[in-house]
Amino acid sequence: MINQYKEQLKEHNLKLTDKRLKLIEVLAGDEKYMSAKEIQSKLADYFPTISYDTIYRNLHTLTDIGVFEQTSLDQEMHYKIACVTHHHHHFICERCGVTQVVEYCPVEKWQNELGDVKLNSHKVELYGYCEKCA
Amino acid sequence: MINQYKEQLKEHNLKLTDKRLKLIEVLAGDEKYMSAKEIQSKLADYFPTISYDTIYRNLHTLTDIGVFEQTSLDQEMHYKIACVTHHHHHFICERCGVTQVVEYCPVEKWQNELGDVKLNSHKVELYGYCEKCA
DNA sequence: TCCTAATTCGTAATCATTCTGATTAAACTA
DNA sequence: TAGTTTAATCAGAATGATTACGAATTAGGA
Structure with missing residues (x-):
């Protein structure tokens, strides 16, 4: 690898x-x-x-x-x-830092809503406690 | 105000x-x-x-x-x-910093996908160039 | 093995942010 | 309105992450 x-x-x-x-x-x-x-x-x-x-x-x-x-x-x-497979985002545990993938990303909906702006990138991050740290 | x-x-x-x-x-x-x-x-x-x-x-x-x-x-x-009206996120122009509201937020979908983690907060930010700066 | 440009080292510098101890002032009371 | 209390501010030093710099080292090709 x-x-x-x-x-x-x-x-x-x-x-x-x-x-x-x-x-x-x-x-x-x-x-x-x-x-x-x-x-x-x-x-x-x-x-x-x-x-x-x-x-x-x-x-x-x-x-x-x-x-x-x-x-x-x-x-x-x-x-x-970096994750090379496909587009996705992460949940990040605020205590231990471990991440978990989230697949869903509605970037087209957002582009529609925004209209004429030029979208270069976006950040989606979910914060909280993982099962271990909760 | x-x-x-x-x-x-x-x-x-x-x-x-x-x-x-x-x-x-x-x-x-x-x-x-x-x-x-x-x-x-x-x-x-x-x-x-x-x-x-x-x-x-x-x-x-x-x-x-x-x-x-x-x-x-x-x-x-x-x-x-801060915007006090309701939950939403922003597009941020990388050149001039102006923001534009985006209403759509699929936080429940993400929570479903994540299962048992405790979600405390999340960040959604869209970056690019506004109509003026494009 | 030798050459050369890229990389690393050790340390100083920079830059955003926070802390400290002294001073000032908002807000409450008489 | 003056006095009191306590939060807020000030000036400047300290901190901590990150970057810069000149010298020394090394990867990769000839």
């Missing part, structure tokens, strides 16, 4: 560095939104001196090419591995 | 200070999301030395009691006057 991401990196002429691959591994291994701090603490097991510059730069780069997706929670950016 | 907000302040035992009232006036006069910086520059006409502490504190306080609503854009919080 990591090979799919290696392909994506190559397609964008990005080098396969150990930091990048481990970063992808960490995010791919846990289907939840994580802050830069959480990510650095997980990476610290493998790279104790990794720079925040490296973390942030790669989070941006990989978000740009669609490997990660981001959202702003508690005034800090959080990142998770 | 400002009287409605004065009532809300009184209901929550908040004092009617000149800074607060002008802040509400500024946000109520422009139906768009504004950053703290934009807000301070508008307030500076009336209170050249107003402190950011005052601005942020009141933005929070008034958001808490439902006078303002907030969203995170470009890693900074933005605020607008």
Whole structure:
């Protein structure tokens, strides 16, 4: 499964560095939104001196090419591995951060309602407590 | 119309200070999301030395009691006057920040799809260019 | 193996936001 | 209207996330 991401990196002429691959591994291994701090603490097991510059730069780069997706929670950016299958949104647990997919998205209804505006993107996020945290 | 907000302040035992009232006036006069910086520059006409502490504190306080609503854009919080009429969401122009209401919200469908999670809140935001900015 | 541009490092800088302790003023009471 | 109380404000320092910078390292190709 990591090979799919290696392909994506190559397609964008990005080098396969150990930091990048481990970063992808960490995010791919846990289907939840994580802050830069959480990510650095997980990476610290493998790279104790990794720079925040490296973390942030790669989070941006990989978000740009669609490997990660981001959202702003508690005034800090959080990142998770992107879902490539099809368009959908997420429920996010406010306690533990785990996500659950929601398929339904009425974007055409909204476009109809809006009329002549040019819709570029949209965000749908559902917040609450997952079954474990409730 | 400002009287409605004065009532809300009184209901929550908040004092009617000149800074607060002008802040509400500024946000109520422009139906768009504004950053703290934009807000301070508008307030500076009336209170050249107003402190950011005052601005942020009141933005929070008034958001808490439902006078303002907030969203995170470009890693900074933005605020607008709240719409009190009924539940709905917004389209936000990525260039000028103006908003447009969208009525449709399938929150029950999402709750059905999610099953046993406890849904506390949700965010729906549509981004793009308004007719003027397109 | 060597070259070169991309990547990373360590740290300083920036920027939004929050905190602190002192001062001011809204609102209530007499 | 003056006095009292307590919330609100101020100025500026502190915090915390994120970005920038110049030097050092390294992936990937020749």
